[in-house]
Amino acid sequence: MTMKALSLAAPNKLEIVEKPIPKPTRKGQVLIKMAYSPINPSDLAFLTGQYGIQKPFPVVPGFEGSGVVIESGGGFYANYLKGKNVACVASEKGDGTYAEYMLTDATKCVVMGDNVSLEQGSMSFVNPLTAIELAEMAKKGGYTAIVMSAAASALSNMVNYQAKKNGLAFGGVVRRKEQVDKLTTWGVDYIANSSEENWKKDLHAWAKPHKKVLFLDAVGGGDLPSEILSCMPPKSKMVVYGMLDLENIPRISPRDFIFYEYEVAGYWLSKTVARKSFIQAMKDTRKVQAMLKDGFETAINKKLSLDNFGEALQTYTKNMSAGKVLFEL
Numbered sequence: 435m436t437m438k439a440l441s442l443a444a445p446n447k448l449e450i451v452e453k454p455i456p457k458p459t460r461k462g463q464v465l466i467k468m469a470y471s472p473i474n475p476s477d478l479a480f481l482t483g484q485y486g487i488q489k490p491f492p493v494v495p496g497f498e499g500s501g502v503v504i505e506s507g508g509g510f511y512a513n514y515l516k517g518k519n520v521a522c523v524a525s526e527k528g529d530g531t532y533a534e535y536m537l538t539d540a541t542k543c544v545v546m547g548d549n550v551s552l553e554q555g556s557m558s559f560v561n562p563l564t565a566i567e568l569a570e571m572a573k574k575g576g577y578t579a580i581v582m583s584a585a586a587s588a589l590s591n592m593v594n595y596q597a598k599k600n601g602l603a604f605g606g607v608v609r610r611k612e613q614v615d616k617l618t619t620w621g622v623d624y625i626a627n628s629s630e631e632n633w634k635k636d637l638h639a640w641a642k643p644h645k646k647v648l649f650l651d652a653v654g655g656g657d658l659p660s661e662i663l664s665c666m667p668p669k670s671k672m673v674v675y676g677m678l679d680l681e682n683i684p685r686i687s688p689r690d691f692i693f694y695e696y697e698v699a700g701y702w703l704s705k706t707v708a709r710k711s712f713i714q715a716m717k718d719t720r721k722v723q724a725m726l727k728d729g730f731e732t733a734i735n736k737k738l739s740l741d742n743f744g745e746a747l748q749t750y751t752k753n754m755s756a757g758k759v760l761f762e763l
Contacts, residue, residue, distance in 0.1 A: 439533035440740050440761075443492045445483035448743060451492075456529075456537040458507030464515055464540050465506075466522055468763040470556035470737070471499030471531035473750045475652070475676055481747075484680065486702060487526060496531030498523045500556035501763070503543065512540035519546045521558040521719075526704075532740065534763050544719040550726050557732045557758060561589045562722040564675070564703050569596035571701075572648040575671070579603035579623075579644035581637075583662055584652040584678055586613035586755035588732045591620050593650065595725065605640060607633075607662055613755060628658065638665040650701075652676030660685045663696060671697040733757035 441451040458465050479485040480495055500521050506512040520543040524530040528537060546555040572580050580597050582590045585606025597604040598621075605624035606617050617625045626637040641647050647670040651659045654677040663672045664687065690696055707715065735757035738746040743761075750759040 437534040438740055439494045439529070440496070440743050441492045442481060442495050446481060448481070448495075450740060450743070453494075453533070455535050458505050458512070458537060460507050461509040462512050462540050463507035463537060464503045464512050464543060466499075466501040466520065466536050466538065466543070467504050468499050468501040468531060468534055468536055469519075469552040470501075470760045470762060471496045472557050472758045472760050473746060474498070474560050475678065475754070476560065478747075478751065479677060482680075484677070487704065489527065494529035494531075494533045494536075496524060496533070496761075498556065498559040499531035499536070499761075499763075500546065500552045500558075501536070506540070509540065515540055515543055515545065519552060519555065520544060521546055521550075521555040523559050532743075532761055532763075541715070544716075544722075547723050547726070550723065553734060553737070553760060554726060554731050556760060557588075558719075558722050558726065560703060561592055561732065562725060563707070563718055564589060564701075565592035565596045566718060566721050566725075567703065567706055568593055568648075568650055568673070568675070568701065569600050569602065571673070572597070572602055573600045575648060577602070577644075577646050577648040577671070579605065579641065579647045580650060581605040581607065581641065581647055581662065581666070582650045582652070583607045583658060584676070585622070585625075586610075586616050587652070588758060589652075590617075592725070592732075594620055594622055603644060605637070607637070607658075616755070628661075634661060634665050637662070641666050641670075646670055648673065650675060653679045655679030655684050656682035657685050660687055660690070663698075664690055666694075666696070668694040669696070670694075671699065673699050673701045675701040735759055737762045 435455045436452045437455045503515040522543045525538045594604045603623045607626045609628045624640045626633045647666045649672045651674050656679050737760045
């Protein structure tokens with residue numbers, strides 16, 4: 435028996451292949467008949483060879499998805515999952531989610547509630563868990579507000595949702611009028627349009643009363659991250675969690691760090707999840723389920739088959755803020 439899969443033969447070299455359907459060979463493994471898998475910025479970085487996780491070529495890409503568990507390699511939790519719809523993530527070493535079937539560890543699967551569709555379930559790991567983690571980071575760190583760059587994203591909407599649950603103010607920085615309109619519908623506390631003349635002055639005025647702000651940056655390169663940080667009050671912190679701008683060298687102002695005591699750090703969901711116990715991971719996924727139950731869903735721009743991978747990648751890359759692009763498997 436074979437399956438269709440998207441294979442990465444080298445950086446930026448993708449092709450559709452037929453592969454044998456894998457079998458669970460050890461306790462704790464499960465085989466999932468995949469239903470949907472989204473394209474995330476982390477997937478784009480992996481395809482270009484610029485992500486923190488490296489796997490030997492050829493490899494099936496894709497980090498998260500949804501489907502039904504059809505086989506178990508044994509073990510209590512793996513056996514429990516048989517026949518259930520799950521949200522899942524790929525293992526650190528094996529093939530990923532852009533295939534008709536995927537083998538992964540049972541601990542990387544969460545049973546989906548009856549109210550959660552397979553489409554929404556496919557996106558219930560990376561963005562929701564990141565939003566929960568970042569909002570909790572702000573609260574534990576004593577920050578009273580969060581500011582995000584590239585704030586028209588699905589993740590930004592989730593962070594805004596979690597910020598409100600934790601009693602934190604939320605400000606978003608975007609670059610187009612239609613993105614301002616989108617954030618307005620989300621009920622964001624403050625919106626800065628970096629295409630406008632006085633955006634830095636206005637952002638600084640909004641941030642100043644909050645004393646200490648956690649700035650979450652998805653851009654990584656160019657002048658924008660430093661410009662936003664310079665608008666924050668002293669002792670604010672910039673956490674870099676994305677690399678949307680890989681073309682421009684990031685600009686850092688030593689003066690700002692010396693005189694305003696800014697901090698800068700990185701955040702990678704894979705690292706924080708790996709440090710958590712199974713019980714802690716289950717608690718986090720329950721928080722995700724509660725968020726989805728509240729009617730919080732991620733917008734979907736398009737659903738395409740693996741055969742249309744070129745169109746899928748181009749659609750998502752050209753307009754990420756339009757919603758997720760899902761592979762329908």
